[in-house]
Amino acid sequence: MSSIAKIKLKPDLEKIANYLNPFQMKRALEAGYVTVEPVFDQEDGDRYQKKLEAVFTKHGLSELKDELLVVIFVGDENLNEALHWDRETYDGINTAIEVSNFLLAIKQAESNHSIQIGIKENSGTANRPSNKNYFITDQVISKWMGQLIIDAVESGKYPDFEFGEIFRDSIAGLNLMGYFSPQ
Incomplete structure (x- = not known):
């Protein structure tokens, strides 16, 4: 079995500040990049990233690739966490x-x-x-x-x-x- 996907991205943090919680933002500022850990393995993560990048290219959004990937993957993490707490409730x-x-x-x-x-x-x-x-x-x-x-x-x-x-x-x-x- 593959390991959990870890994707390093270097987005313009000013553009995505509203999408990161304070802890994520602080960590990104200190490291100079954002690491996201989606809920799938490395192989699937690489495949999804390539497919998303193809969509960004098709629609002329390549210059925002890292920002969009961070927003998508952080949103997915937040949604999974919310689903977990909803199930607990x-x-x-x-x-x-x-x-x-x-x-x-x-x-x-x-x-x-x-x-x-x-x-x-x-x-x-x-x-x-x-x-x-x-x-x-x-x-x-x-x-x-x-x-x-x-x-x-x-x-x-x-x-x-x-x-x-x-x-x-x-x-x-x-x-x-x-x-x-x-x-």
Whole structure:
């Protein structure tokens, strides 16, 4: 497998200053060139660069070649980073929804006399799934365990690194709707 593409370009930094973040600009000024690392290997990077240069030549933009390449590749890096953070946010929202639904179910089941807390363990493979279910059938113990979870969430005693801001905001919203006692 080829290494990650590293492309050195010597653009007119004044022309592209608005497209570089301060760290990239400082590094470029110190080095006298811009190094971009697109998300493909060296062979693909060279091929894309040649194709883009052919387009620039065709349209009379050869004198701006390095500036345009920097803008394209830095834009691609920024887009990939934004996509990564969007995915993280999306996953965080889904986790917050799952946990919030679970907490609401516990809260709403307080008046139910047949509440059971359970765990479904998924094991096996995609082609041969195997599930094991474990339930606490005693209603008093189930309600007690549910209340422990509610109390921990209300007091903020949950793994912040896992749930973060999205979860805190969801719990705050549930508090506003009256599902939990406000802090």
